[in-house]
Amino acid sequence: MKKRKSLYHGHRFRAAIISLAVRWYFRFQLSLRDIEELLFERGVVVSYETIRRWCDKFGAGFAHRVKAARRKPGRTWRVVTDQLRSYPAAKADIPELANVKHVFVKAAARVNNRAENSHQPTRERERRMRGFRDPKRTQAFLSSFGLIRQHFALKRHLLRASRYRKQLSSRFAAWREFTGIAQNPSTVS
Known part of the structure; x- marks a missing residue:
């Protein structure tokens, strides 16, 4: 049986640094x-272009593994509507x-606020990046960024501190599994 090469084979830096x-x-x-500056502070000299290449190469794969590990949706589905008059015709078709x-909800002002707020991290990131210039790179970034x-x-505001730390530790363990890092890298150097 042929041994598979590491996901990071041929890269100069350790898997823990790339994953981080x-x-x-x-x-x-x-x-x-x-x-680049944060890694330099930890003793790792790497250019921002190399980090960009890592994000392009590994980001989609890591996002795919995160998505595959998610729980599957349940069997019950529901449709929330606002009693639009054309809805019964669509339901019949x-x-x-x-x-x-x-489920019918009463239409009120700012009902869509929750939906609009769900895109807030994306809008903040877009502002930080000074807009998305290329549609292809935008799609590649957003498909990995969201997952x-x-x-x-x-949901930190709903958890006690001990439960939050426990869940975050399990998320980090899952991340190390997704990225192919065996142990917990306590220090990166």
């Missing part, structure tokens, strides 16, 4: 040069909607 740089880029609002639980960011985004 990719995670910082997609999880926090840091520029490539900020990450689409047979799949017959088995779906329908990796969501993997570490816990």
